[in-house]
Amino acid sequence: MNIALIQADIQIGEPTANFQHIKKLMETALSEGQKPDILVLPEMWNTGYALERIHELADPDGRQARELLSSFAKRHQVHIVGGSVAEKKNGQIYNTMYVYDAAGEQKAMYSKIHLFRLMDEEKHLSAGDQAVVFDLQPGFTAGASICYDVRFPELSRTLALKGAQVLFVPAEWPNPRLHHWRTLLTARAIENQMYVVACNRVGTSGDTTFFGHSMIIDPWGDIVVEGGEEEGILRGALNPALTDEVRTRIPVFEDRRPGLYKLS
Ligand SMILES: O=C(O)CCC(=O)C(=O)O
Numbered sequence: 001m002n003i004a005l006i007q008a009d010i011q012i013g014e015p016t017a018n019f020q021h022i023k024k025l026m027e028t029a030l031s032e033g034q035k036p037d038i039l040v041l042p043e044m045w046n047t048g049y050a051l052e053r054i055h056e057l058a059d060p061d062g063r064q065a066r067e068l069l070s071s072f073a074k075r076h077q078v079h080i081v082g083g084s085v086a087e088k089k090n091g092q093i094y095n096t097m098y099v100y101d102a103a104g105e106q107k108a109m110y111s112k113i114h115l116f117r118l119m120d121e122e123k124h125l126s127a128g129d130q131a132v133v134f135d136l137q138p139g140f141t142a143g144a145s146i147c148y149d150v151r152f153p154e155l156s157r158t159l160a161l162k163g164a165q166v167l168f169v170p171a172e173w174p175n176p177r178l179h180h181w182r183t184l185l186t187a188r189a190i191e192n193q194m195y196v197v198a199c200n201r202v203g204t205s206g207d208t209t210f211f212g213h214s215m216i217i218d219p220w221g222d223i224v225v226e227g228g229e230e231e232g233i234l235r236g237a238l239n240p241a242l243t244d245e246v247r248t249r250i251p252v253f254e255d256r257r258p259g260l261y262k263l264s
Pocket residue numbers: 116119146147148149151172173174177180
């Protein structure tokens with residue numbers, strides 16, 4: 001399965017410009033190079049972290065994002081793991097991922113479970129309350145997570161136990177924590193013997209800079225591809241058989257001792 005990661009710059013508080021920009025980058029991903037089976041977008045690509053104005057800027061019921069992703073997926077027959085957008089639902093704001101299949105049907109929806117206090121997310125957003133997996137193709141299951149979620153091994157392990165063979169991680173992960181980004185993503189891949197597909201933004205918002213370094217890591221922990229710090233499309237491929245191969249070689253899931261992992 002060929003994947004294209006859209007490592008985009010995002011303009012803070014400018015949803016109209018961001019919608020146009022993301023659409024253009026998705027078109028570029030399809031018009032250049034090998035046609036991808038899956039497009040992946042970064043976190044909060046509609047508004048950026050314009051949290052002070054998020055009630056006014058967020059997409060009501062994610063309608064505009066869903067319309068774009070669904071019609072684009074159908075027209076170009078490509079799966080889209082739609083990063084995440086600020087979505088307004090019942091008066092609350094969520095950081096929500098939508099996933100579409102190549103027929104333009106919504107396959108999954110996931111709202112970020114762990115809100116990032118260092119950026120005051122919890123003051124402005126509401127947290128999701130469900131761990132979500134979805135099938136990319138029959139027999140190849142994916143797990144959803146967003147940015148800060150990757151610091152919680154409990155979530156990725158739960159997704160792996162629910163069948164995930166690949167973990168998607170759209171992000172707005174800034175400097176100076178490149179070391180954490182690389183290490184945590186690699187650890188999640190190795191410990192769960194799954195692909196990790198992480199799409200980070202680039203550019204600057206106020207005095208925060210985002211370093212990109214989107215990456216695909218295989219179930220053995222090797223980096224398949226890693227981006228630089230510029231905007232662009234990053235391409236790589238997933239081999240669904242590799243997860244089973246690695247899990248057979250070192251049978252971590254058979255060797256777990258869940259009965260001993262309790263606090264009391
Ligand atoms: O955990 C981190 O260092 C970055 C997390 C983050 O920026 C986010 O969740 O938006």
